[in-house]
Amino acid sequence: DRTIDLAVISGDGIGPEVVAQGLKVLTAVLPQDVKLETHEYDLGAKRWHATGETLTDAELEKLKGHDAILLGAIGDPGVPSGVLERGLLLKLRFAFDHFVNLRPSKLFPNTSSPLAGRPEIDFVVVREGTEGPYVGNGGTIRKGTPHEVANEVSVNTAYGVERVVRDAYARAQARPARKLTLVHKNNVLVHAGHLWKDTFDRVGREFPEVSTDYLHVDAATIFLVTDPARFDVIVTDNLFGDIITDLAAAVSGGIGLAASGNINPTREFPSMFEPVHGSAPDIAGSGKADPTATVLSVALLLRHLGFEAEAARVDEAVTADLAERGETARTTDEIGEALAARVAG
Amino acid sequence: DRTIDLAVISGDGIGPEVVAQGLKVLTAVLPQDVKLETHEYDLGAKRWHATGETLTDAELEKLKGHDAILLGAIGDPGVPSGVLERGLLLKLRFAFDHFVNLRPSKLFPNTSSPLAGRPEIDFVVVREGTEGPYVGNGGTIRKGTPHEVANEVSVNTAYGVERVVRDAYARAQARPARKLTLVHKNNVLVHAGHLWKDTFDRVGREFPEVSTDYLHVDAATIFLVTDPARFDVIVTDNLFGDIITDLAAAVSGGIGLAASGNINPTREFPSMFEPVHGSAPDIAGSGKADPTATVLSVALLLRHLGFEAEAARVDEAVTADLAERGETARTTDEIGEALAARVAG
Ligand SMILES: CC(C)[C@H](C(=O)O)[C@@H](O)C(=O)O
Numbered sequence: 001d002r003t004i005d006l007a008v009i010s011g012d013g014i015g016p017e018v019v020a021q022g023l024k025v026l027t028a029v030l031p032q033d034v035k036l037e038t039h040e041y042d043l044g045a046k047r048w049h050a051t052g053e054t055l056t057d058a059e060l061e062k063l064k065g066h067d068a069i070l071l072g073a074i075g076d077p078g079v080p081s082g083v084l085e086r087g088l089l090l091k092l093r094f095a096f097d098h099f100v101n102l103r104p105s106k107l108f109p110n111t112s113s114p115l116a117g118r119p120e121i122d123f124v125v126v127r128e129g130t131e132g133p134y135v136g137n138g139g140t141i142r143k144g145t146p147h148e149v150a151n152e153v154s155v156n157t158a159y160g161v162e163r164v165v166r167d168a169y170a171r172a173q174a175r176p177a178r179k180l181t182l183v184h185k186n187n188v189l190v191h192a193g194h195l196w197k198d199t200f201d202r203v204g205r206e207f208p209e210v211s212t213d214y215l216h217v218d219a220a221t222i223f224l225v226t227d228p229a230r231f232d233v234i235v236t237d238n239l240f241g242d243i244i245t246d247l248a249a250a251v252s253g254g255i256g257l258a259a260s261g262n263i264n265p266t267r268e269f270p271s272m273f274e275p276v277h278g279s280a281p282d283i284a285g286s287g288k289a290d291p292t293a294t295v296l297s298v299a300l301l302l303r304h305l306g307f308e309a310e311a312a313r314v315d316e317a318v319t320a321d322l323a324e325r326g327e328t329a330r331t332t333d334e335i336g337e338a339l340a341a342r343v344a345g
Numbered sequence: 346d347r348t349i350d351l352a353v354i355s356g357d358g359i360g361p362e363v364v365a366q367g368l369k370v371l372t373a374v375l376p377q378d379v380k381l382e383t384h385e386y387d388l389g390a391k392r393w394h395a396t397g398e399t400l401t402d403a404e405l406e407k408l409k410g411h412d413a414i415l416l417g418a419i420g421d422p423g424v425p426s427g428v429l430e431r432g433l434l435l436k437l438r439f440a441f442d443h444f445v446n447l448r449p450s451k452l453f454p455n456t457s458s459p460l461a462g463r464p465e466i467d468f469v470v471v472r473e474g475t476e477g478p479y480v481g482n483g484g485t486i487r488k489g490t491p492h493e494v495a496n497e498v499s500v501n502t503a504y505g506v507e508r509v510v511r512d513a514y515a516r517a518q519a520r521p522a523r524k525l526t527l528v529h530k531n532n533v534l535v536h537a538g539h540l541w542k543d544t545f546d547r548v549g550r551e552f553p554e555v556s557t558d559y560l561h562v563d564a565a566t567i568f569l570v571t572d573p574a575r576f577d578v579i580v581t582d583n584l585f586g587d588i589i590t591d592l593a594a595a596v597s598g599g600i601g602l603a604a605s606g607n608i609n610p611t612r613e614f615p616s617m618f619e620p621v622h623g624s625a626p627d628i629a630g631s632g633k634a635d636p637t638a639t640v641l642s643v644a645l646l647l648r649h650l651g652f653e654a655e656a657a658r659v660d661e662a663v664t665a666d667l668a669e670r671g672e673t674a675r676t677t678d679e680i681g682e683a684l685a686a687r688v689a690g
Pocket residue numbers: 085089090242276532533563
């Protein structure tokens with residue numbers, strides 16, 4: 001019998017509510033002979049308020065032992081900006097070398113899009129997860145004085161860029177449209193831009209069947225609202241990826257449906273799956289949170305662990321559920337139950 | 346009699362075509378006693394192909410003597426990425442200390458928006474123009490090897506942030522809604538983010554009538570497509586401003602209507618006005634280019650030079666022209682003629 005040893009970071013606000021539904025669907029879809037073991041880690045804003053701790057070295061070490069991590073959402077307005085981001089979320093992404101931050105965008109049936117005419121949307125963004133402006137290599141001098149200077153350094157390495165670009169080509173190669181778009185700003189950020197573009201062109205010669213395209217990040221935001229159907233796979237740096245995936249989520253049904261995987265393709269460390277949305281303290285406890293993004297993140301988790309058929313069943317359940325849902329609003333629990341029933345059926 | 350001594354950089358592609366219409370409208374709207382002198386500078390891709398020069402020190406020196414600069418568009422696909430951006434456009438913005446990059450967004454009547462339901466859109470982005478990731482303080486080591494490292498440094502100073510934030514507050518104060526939103530990413534770029542947020546809060550105490558708001562750049566892109574009516578004035582850094590103003594242009598009628606001013610509010614150096622769009626070589630010479638963005642940039646130029654009534658007449662002419670235009674497509678020249686006739690009338 002196989003076992004999935006899953007670390008769970010339910011977190012704050014709606015985090016625990018959506019994670020409960022994600023686990024319900026995961027349990028329902030797994031084959032009989034696969035055992036699911038979950039280990040909850042008490043991390044996030046509540047923990048920080050109580051202890052001042054974000055993530056201890058001991059916890060980081062323990063997390064390493066799991067097959068994967070499911071994260072709900074962390075943060076509340078009482079925590080100073082950056083504390084949990086740098087001390088927990090980004091710490092995990094960096095420590096576990098999550099260099100592929102995978103964010104699919106799909107306009108599901110019956111979802112509301114702000115775009116007129118509901119264009120076809122079905123693409124995936126491969127966002128670099130361990131470099132760029134996110135490395136935290138910045139600093140401030142003369143803080144709080146009229147002579148303060150605050151710098152942020154974006155670090156980009158051949159090693160880091162090549163591995164994520166290669167991953168993106170492989171994903172593009174495996175999709176019907178076989179198209180990969182590099183998004184950067186190489187006319188201004190010329191050093192990083194050269195490295196990205198040169199790597200993109202060089203690795204591309206190994207994937208002659210994948211057609212390629214380059215867009216500046218500003219132009220990419222235009223196409224995301226005027227012609228999102230043009231995208232198949234996008235590869236981009238950490239910060240540009242952060243920005244365009246929120247926009248991509250907004251045009252394809254909203255952040256309540258956006259899943260993500262922080263993936264270490266080498267499997268040296270556990271990968272982490274999380275909805276793109278935050279902890280939404282304003283609706284926590286009201287049953288209004290949509291667990292669909294978490295359930296779709298569970299599908300990414302299943303796929304990463306080799307349960308391709310089960311992942312597909314979860315994706316299909318979400319599509320069918322959205323296609324057939326009625327007019328009445330459903331609670332977090334009702335949506336989770338409906339999806340669990342579909343994948344079990 | 347007064348004279349406006351205008352430097353003109355028509356540039357490449359559709360640049361000269363739209364500038365011709367911008368000048369036509371400018372000539373038509375100016376009072377009889379104001380003389381317009383224009384001096385064309387041969388700068389851009391054509392010049393670079395012919396001579397290898399982007400902008401000489403002598404030209405930069407000469408440009409300093411003008412009251413303002415009107416720029417069409419520069420670039421063509423034959424120029425390596427970054428050459429004209431760094432060597433001409435950004436060189437001018439930096440040399441002339443254009444710290445306020447002003448980009449209004451307005452959804453005019455009869456324009457096509459990709460957003461369903463055509464929301465109210467009428468806001469202005471104050472983009473910092475002389476700092477941030479645009480400073481060019483980056484570098485590469487071990488270029489072309491598997492050990493290449495390419496860095497980009499975003500530099501932010503108290504001096505630079507405070508002056509643009511103050512300018513944005515003053516603009517918000519002068520508008521009916523009196524609302525200013527800071528857009529940054531202070532949960533990740535904590536050093537620059539602190540400087541921006543602290544400055545924003547501190548300067549805000551001098552503008553008690555302006556209500557304020559903070560958004561991470563990723564969240565800002567969501568609101569730009571789901572609720573653009575919430576924005577009045579936005580202040581943000583150079584790179585975030587680049588990204589969100591292209592998105593803002595896309596949701597409010599397209600890049601063909603987006604005007605911009607690279608402004609030095611101290612008037613130490615000439616300010617530069619330019620449409621946000623590029624040189625569009627694919628439609629150059631076809632008469633298809635829309636000169637409206639250039640004409641709206643001329644309105645910003647007039648306002649900067651103290652011709653408020655004339656600026657308002659240009660803005661009104663554009664609104665009326667779009668409201669009353671028929672179904673048939675018009676040429677670049679026809680649109681320019683129509684606008685010139687309106688402002689003269
Ligand atoms: C919370 C924040 C650090 C994070 C990011 O910027 O990566 C979030 O916006 C995301 O996209 O997962």
